Amino acid sequence: MRVDDIDHDSGIGFTGAPRAVSSVTTPAPTDANDVEVLDYRFSLANERTFLAWIRTALGLLAGGVAVQTLAEQFSTSSLRRATAGGCALLALLIAAVAHRHWRRVEAAMRRGDPLPGSAMVPLLAIGVIAIATIATVAVMVA
Structure with missing residues (x-):
């Protein structure tokens, strides 16, 4: 493939769903069971997003x-356990939801459908707010 053969358009439509890029994809499927071959750049971008969520989950788990092991200054062990458990639980939820979301986005892109919404951002925001609140109370009480 030559550089001149590549469509340098981003391939993203107004709906956020990837459009077919003629120089990289195959023609539209003729049978309802056929699935259009996806431009690999969209698939790789979806995978990078999934891996970013997994890194976030690993960071929360490490936190x-x-x-649990280093915060001995908390006056009550229950606040320490609540903070550590909250981090671990949020990490578990993010890892599980990230995989499900990756699969749904991949399938939607292959079908040419609009991309599905995600509960990841609100889940992470609410979880971090809850954990930060518990940690703040633990620090103030200590």
Whole structure:
């Protein structure tokens, strides 16, 4: 493939769903059971997003382990356990939801459908707010 053969358009439509890029994809499927071959750049971008969520989950898990083992200054062990457990639980939820979301986005892109919404951002925001609140109370009480 030559550089001149590549469509340098982003391939993203107004709906956020990837459009077919003629120089990289195959023609539209003729049978309802056929699935259009996806431009690999969209698939790789979806995978990078999934891996970013997994890194976030690993960071939360490491933070939970660190709080449980290193935060001896908390006056009550229940606040330490709540903070560490909250981190670990949020890490578990993010990892599970990230995989499900990756699969749904991949399938939607292959079908040419609009991309599905995600509960990841609100889940992470609410979880971090809850954990930060518990940690703040633990620091103030200590």
